Amino acid sequence: MEGYECIKIERQSPNSGVFHLRLHRPSHYNALTTQLFTELRQAFSRLDQNPDVHVIILSGSGKHFCAGIDLKSTASNFEKHLSEERGRAGERIRREIKWMQESITAIEECRKPVIASIHGGCIGGGIDIVTACDLRYCTAEAVFSVREVKLAITADLGTLQRLPRIVGYGKAAELALTGRDFSGLEAKELGLVSRTFDSMSELQDGVLKIAEEIASRSPLAVVGTKAVLLKSRDLYVEQGLDYVATWNSGTLLSDDLKEAISAQANKRKPKFSKL
Template sequence: MNDFFSLDQAESGLAHLQLNRPERMNTMSPAFFPALRDVVRALHDQGSTRALVISSTGKHFSAGMALDTFAGDDAMLATDSARARLSFQDSLRRLMDCFTAIDEARFPVLCAIQGGCIGGALDLAAACDLRYASADAFFCVQEINIGMAADLGVLQRLPRLIPPGVARELAYTGERLGAERALSLGLVNALLPDADALLAHVLGVARKIAAKSPLAIAGSKLAMNHARDHGTAASLHHMSVLQSAIFDTAEMALAIAAWQRKQAAEFAPLAEVGHP
């Protein structure tokens, strides 16, 4: 569908987005970000996707932002005047929004990581709901090694995924976090021996999620995201309002009957999101 990744929706309820520039270590140029955002938001709007898997090809998941992005004379990177800095802020917020689209999707997003997950790739992975890795995976806040602070969400999301002191150490030193320690810290949910086993495992988890009520899954993600960013009292209040909106006894009856019969339920997809 583009030069950066392919999208497979052949399996009902399951979407699989795969980075496909292994010869360039799946680096991300500026055009990658809106392409990713638009695909994720289109899936969100359509309502039929119940889980999205993001994986990659080649030795490494992704080496992050292509370094030649910073070498050019791109007006987006200019900060030499007040007007330029104001424009820079808007441009950066739009880049941030491309990964926020993953966080805001109505479905869980699962990330399968082999080899290096470096720089902007870690920003992407941190925005996903679940992360899984191969035994050779490693994670790196690469931005500090090229003289900049990471700015696409990893500094905000990583301390909520692993102990804050470890997140700060990674952000300040640019050192690699290996797969075994990533598992022990809870950054990844499981380690698999190689890329093939990794993808098979992640697709299996995604299928389990896709078999559940999409209404209940979407509500669960909304509740947990709100609780992550708010206090307990505010989150409980939010849950009461949210549950009143999504509580559906017909959906529950369908799920209970299927569970009792040990069969898969046939849930209706979420409604499409309308556009004015």
């Protein structure tokens, strides 16, 4: 997939269902700009619709995963509002924030599982991104920070909504209100990441192994599992059970089910069709 300036998309191998999406502004530590937000949204829409894509690994090029919002770019965008009438400037800023939020939410709304592979710094907007992913892994030496409060900003792209659901309200509140740095090892203790790795190469190998395992499963079952998990966050148990019953009533009797049963009976690897 070409045509991007701030990201790179590569397929693991010609027949692999694993695709890599890399934030690619290494000289700026992958800081988030308007262009990067635009490309992120476009890329996840294209990956969602591509039947060859089963799993997406999201990482950063260079020394860091993401240094957060590009402050120079953001400052220039908001300076133009200073001369505007206050009410209209506020309404315009709100729309711009909503647009950036939607670019992050595109990660969560992608039907295919997204795995965050985190190294170096994961600061501010980087936390927004990884909390929108389905799975998160990092190096032990990675550094995280919900940094916005130190910049006199209320984090507004998803961290304050998603992080408490991942690590719990109290832990999220402490991180967001202090803006302190915490390591990959602490991120594992908090439950933000599922596992830490001792080196970048071990992280890449480990995440790829997990991605390939997911990619080997029934695409219908994987997409359904992600959809039901996300939907169930906002439902009571009874409502969630009703939702998954409705989902499976439409997808359970598939060729994937027949293939899974046949493969198990014949002690072979299943071969599933694309979505």
